[in-house]
Amino acid sequence: MFLDRVKISIKAGNGGNGSTSFLRNAMTAKGGPDGGEGGRGGNIIFKSTQSMNTLYDFRFHKKFVAENGENGAKKLQSGANGKDTIIKVPCGTVIIDAKTNKIIADLNEDNMEFIALRGGKGGHGNAYYKSSIKQAPHFSQTGELTVAHEVILELKTIADVGLVGFPNAGKSTLLSCISNANPKVANYPFTTLYPNLGVCEVKGQTFVVADIPGLIEGASEGLGLGHYFLKHVERVRLILHLVDISQSDGRDFISDYFTINDELQKYNEQLAKTPQIIVFTKIDLVDDAVLKARLDKFKKEVGDKFLCISGATFQGIEQLKLATLEQLSKLPKKPPLKVEDYDFDNRDYSSIKITRDDEGAFVVSGGKIDNFIRGVVLSDTRSFAYFQNRLQEMGIIALLKEKGLKNGGIVKIKDITFEYTE
Ligand SMILES: Nc1nc2c(ncn2[C@@H]2O[C@H](COP(=O)(O)OP(=O)(O)OP(=O)(O)O)[C@@H](O)[C@H]2O)c(=O)[nH]1
Ligand SMILES: [Mg+2]
Structure with a gap:
């Protein structure tokens, strides 16, 4: 079976939590903080391989989650990093952000790797927060939580x-x-019914040939199998345009030639401009005598650049292979598709909601507020100052003020309640 477009969900691993712990043993009554760091979450990585040529493997497997980082532990033990999840895709797979439809990667060569999502950072253990003024911090940081994203894979x-x-x-x-x-x-x-690939060897050199379902007049309007499979020849350097000169299907071979070119043009001008070798088959x-008359007609009406072959007697096949190789040697490789910047972690603060509770406190919720308040420790001045700066930067303070927040007003964000001072 063949599958060339599929939507999947990917999620990097969460960061592990930092640990809050103090050294305690027979020799040490009151040791210092020894809580270790949380591990980093695993990344989501796409890797191209020539050993696949369809996205069929994704038919039932559509959810990919990388391993979470482990939590830190006592005795300064860092949590292990989560394992990366490597998703193998066929060469030529284009990755598109399902939300914006932007192309974010084009794995157009074998063995390319693309890190689509990075794992969440691990939280700091309490040992990290030890300072000359704070000898025994009773807090640690939670690991960064990651969110799932949808991407479209298109071959x-x-x-x-x-x-x-x-x-x-x-x-x-x-x-x-x-x-x-x-x-x-x-x-x-x-x-x-779906593209086939073959490797052709000539004079010790090889090139890859893609055979796709046939086109008919009106393919652009969806007739036959339509234009659907033309995306599989969009990146070729050379087209072999095959025309049945025996007219065994009862059509005129010259109008066949023009009809196909017309369909290519309707699909994509760039594809229509791809160099062609005209190949008369059968x-x-x-x-x-009939062949000569038809070729003369073609020369008169269209041009004299073409080759003739028979798949039955192999006549002309060797010349065609050589001509193809010669043409290819003059044609540059097609560059990968243009990739756009993307930022999956672009937080959505637009959906942040501010309401008032019974006591008149301002309650902030929605958006990605969970991640935002991670690791905020009210009793720690460093952590709290950072939190307030972030509120300012993200425009949440401005939003609160718009809703009537004044000096001395109470703000609640999840489990955090604080008094706002200007
Ligand atoms: N006598 C003769 N028959 C041929 C030649 N090339 C193809 N055929 C026959 O023509 C028919 C169609 O050939 P295919 O190779 O399947 O044609 P195709 O272009 O791949 O067709 P679709 O996959 O339907 O688009 C088959 O019966 C072939 O055996 C040839 O050079 N000489
Ligand atoms: Mg065929």
Whole structure:
């Protein structure tokens, strides 16, 4: 089965909590703080591999969560970092942020790695907070919590050469003649229902060929299998445009040629501009005289650059392989898609709500407030000062003031209640 677009959910590991602990043993009655640091959560990493060519593995497995960091422990023991989760995807997989539809990565080569989400930071243990004024801090920091994000994986196959033409033109036959691939071949349209890849070897060099389902007139309006699979030849450097010159399906071969080019144009101008080799197929089915007359007609009406092959007698196949290699040697590799900046951790403060409770205190909730107040320790001046600065920076103080907060007003955020002083 073939699957080339799928939405999955990814979540990096939470950071482990720091520990609050004091050294106690037979020799030490009142030791100092010895709470260790929490471990970092695991990252979510995508890795491309040539050993996959569909996203089928994601059909049922759509949720990926990296391991959480372990909590710190006494005796200054740091918690272990969470294991990264490595998600293998086929070469040519494009990763899109499902919320914004922005392309955030294009794994267009083998063995590329992309860290999509970083694990949450571990919290500090109480040993970290020890200072000359605070010899015995009774608090530690909680680990950073991470949130799940949805991404779309879209496969845009990586191949050097794409085979394009009407159904039955002989695309899969050609692929099986020139490569190691063994695609289904049959005498009816739409035999090929999803792309096939093959590796062709010529003069000690190799190139990858993609065979896709046939196109028909009106594909842009969804006729036949539509344009859907053209994304798998979007990145090729060279198109072999196959035209059945035997007219075995009863159409005119010259109008076939123009129809396909028209469909490419309607799909994407860039694809229409991709260099082509025109390949007339099934020449074994036409008399020499008829073939000559048709080729002369094509030369007169269109041009004289084309090759003729037969997948039955192998006539012209070797020349076609050589011509393809020669053309490819002149064509640069296509660059990866343009990637946009993304910031999954961009906190959503717009959804923060401020209400008043019975005693008139200002209650702040919503948004990502949970993460925001992590590790705030009211009794610790350093931690509390940081918290107030963040409230200021994020515009939450301004929002509170808008709602009527004045000097001496009471603010409640989760378990934290404090008096606001200007
Ligand atoms: N005689 C002869 N028959 C051919 C040649 N090439 C293909 N055929 C036959 O034409 C039919 C269609 O060939 P395919 O290779 O399946 O065509 P396709 O372009 O892949 O077709 P779709 O996958 O349906 O788009 C099959 O019966 C092939 O055996 C050829 O050069 N000579
Ligand atoms: Mg086919």
